[in-house]
Amino acid sequence: MSAADLVAAAQRLDAAGMMPSKSGNLSIGDGTGFVITPAGLPYAGMTAADPVHLGLDGTPAAGAQRQPSSEWRLHAAIYAARPEFGAVVHTHSPRATALACAGRGIPAFHYMVLLAGGPIRCAAHATFGTKALARNCVTALKGRRAVLLANHGVVACAATLEAAVILALEVENLAGQYLDLLAAGLRPVLLKQRDLAEAAAQFAAYGR
Secondary structure (H helix, E strand, O other): OOHHHHHHHHHHHHHOOOOHHHOOEEEEEOOOEEEEOEOOOOHHHOOOOOOEEEEOOOOEOOOOOOOEOOOHHHHHHHHHHOOOOOEEEEEOOHHHHHHHHOOOOEOOOOHHHHHHOOOEOEEOOOOOOOHHHHHHHHHHOOOOOEEEEOOOEEEEEEOOHHHHHHHHHHHHHHHHHHHHHHHOOOOOOOOOHHHHHHHHHHHHHOOO
C-alpha cells in the first residue's frame, strides 16, 4: 500500500458519494506510524504528494507539506489498540450517518454484518478530532472491524486498504437496507447467534 493507493481509494469513495464536501479521511499503517489524508483538500485534486506521514504520537515526518486530517488521533488510537489493522477508512456516507445521528447501530438483520465482525455498534458521541472520540471509537470497535460514530459517521478497518474500502461500502449498503425496512414500517427479523455462526462457517470456506 502506498500514498498513491490511499489517494486512489479516497477519490473512489468521494466519487461514490461516501465523503461529501471534503469530509472523512483515510489512512494506511506501517507498524510504526501511518500515512493519512490531509486536512481541507478536495479529494478530486489530491495527489500522491499530499498525504501526511505521522508517528503514532502524531509527530509528522520531516518535510511534511500539509496538515494531517483533524481525525489523526482517531486513526492513531485504532492502530495502537488493534495492530492487526493496516488501514482505516472514515466516511460520512449518507445512510449510515443518518443512523449514527439517531444513535443507532446496525443489528444482525442480515448476515453481511459478519463482514464487520457482527452487529455494528454506534460509539458514544464526542467532538470530532478529540481524544474522547478516539477512545469511544476504540471501545465500540472491540471484536469488530466497523462502527458508527454517533452524530458523525462511519469507521471501517481492515488489514488492507482495499478490504477497508469494501467494508465501508458494505456498511453503507446495510444501513440503507435497514433504513428502508424501518421506513416501510417493517420490523426486521434479527438473526440468532446460531444463524450467524453458521454463516460465519460458510464465509470461512467461501471461494476456496
